[in-house]
Amino acid sequence: MGIAFVVLLPVAGLLGWYLWERSHRKTHAVGAGLQTDIKVAHEAEFELYHNALSLCSKKTRMCLAELGIDYVGHHIHLVETGGYENIGRAFLGVNPAGTVPVLVHDGHPVYESHEQIRYAADHAPRGASSLVPSDLVAEAEMQRWVDKSSLGGDDPIADAKQSAGNAVPGLTVPLFSSMMDDVPVHWILEGVLFHRLKIRPLLFLVLKLRGLRGLSKLPPAVKAIQACGRAMHRHLDDLEAQLCRSGGPWILGRMFTLADVSWAVVVERLREADSLHVFLGEGRRPAVRAWWEQIQARPSYRMAIEEHGHSTVVAGTERLRRAKAADPALRSALEDF
Ligand SMILES: N[C@@H](CCC(=O)N[C@@H](CS)C(=O)NCC(=O)O)C(=O)O
Structure with missing residues (x-):
């Protein structure tokens, strides 16, 4: 008793x-x-x-x-x-x-x-430059490019072929895995207990327990990363073709629009996840590369991205880069799509 x-x-x-x-x-x-x-x-x-x-x-x-x-x-x-x-x-x-x-x-x-x-x-203030074309056909085209880079739904990886935004979470898995080094298990367990979408904390738990070096030996994760990598190649081919068609410098041509904002953060994530070289390296997709350089030169990139950098993200990217350099099997699993 x-x-x-x-x-x-x-x-x-x-x-x-x-x-x-x-x-x-x-x-x-x-x-x-x-x-x-x-x-x-x-x-x-x-x-x-x-x-x-x-x-x-x-x-x-x-x-x-x-x-x-x-x-x-x-x-x-x-x-x-x-x-x-x-x-x-x-x-x-x-x-x-x-x-x-x-x-x-x-x-x-x-x-x-x-x-x-x-x-x-x-709801832009008076005098702000417009980010939406006034021409209805151009506006619909812009919307199509916003949709093609949006992250939607609770299981984003399921839709990777439809949108570059949904191909991004899969390609972020290596960065997540690397960042888990700085995340104590009890933080993740809070998610297992209370998160609406249990799959997210459970994925982090597996990544935490296996470690970055164990990632290449996790077949479902590697399969998802590679499927998202192949999807991203196709989305970026479409972006390259569009930039050539529009004549640039922006997605719709001379006007910088919401489409450029929406795509900028997709490419920024590839940079953070140390995979930009896979998609834009060695002269691949020169129009996207030129567009990306102009994005980085905009004050909004500095204000919204660079000034909001976070030390654990920077550390995660660097750890991932070093791990791939030291382990060809890991590099191949994460980069050969
Ligand atoms: N479709 C939503 C995505 C929202 C979303 O999933 N946000 C992520 C960060 S990009 C988040 O809050 N994740 C935290 C979590 O699920 O614990 C949007 O475009 O705003």
Whole structure:
């Protein structure tokens, strides 16, 4: 009786804590775009909940910088950068889906980064340069290129052939794996317990346990990375052809648009994941290379990307680069698509 009590009491306590905590972390999928029926606390007209590593956050930050929209920023940690702040009670009140970025306008959240850039462009301050063509045919073309680089759905890898944005998470797996060196297991376990999409923390757990050197011996991961790599080659071939057709310097020609913003962050992620040389190295895709150089020269790139660099991402990229240099099998698994 005594021993049973000593064992059962902590178990009952832990279970009680888990159930109480879970009932207070209200998480569910959300709709895309402006949510007029939801109001969150705010102090400025525009606020942005974002993360340094997140590709979609980079997209919205770059768009806001291009439009000259001032905003109050709230950096929300993801497990890769400092712990699961995105599934904490406070942030779930802003986005019950537990993802960044969230653009808040006059207290109303706008969900999904491709909707946020569109929304921001429609609410640009007077005098801001337009990022959407006035010609309807050109606008539809721009939208097609935004869609072709957007990250959608809960299982992004499933759609890698349709969008370069959805080919990106698979190609980020090596960087995730490398970054897991700086992530303690108990941070990941919080996600296993409370994340809406358990597959995400479970993937991090496997990557953490196997380590970067074990990645090439994880067939499902290698298969997914390679499928995304092949898909990305095709998407970048399409981008190369479009830049040649439009005459550049931008995707639609002379006008810099939301399409360029949306693609810029895809290519930026390839740089971070140490795979840019695979896609643009040795003279491959010269038009995309020239476009990418011009993207990096824009003030918005400095403001939205460079000034939001994060030490664990920089360390992760460098560790990945060194691991591939030291291990030809790893390099081949991660780069020979
Ligand atoms: N389709 C969404 C993607 C949102 C998303 O999955 N965001 C990632 C970062 S790019 C995130 O918050 N991940 C954190 C997690 O799932 O724990 C968008 O375009 O905004």
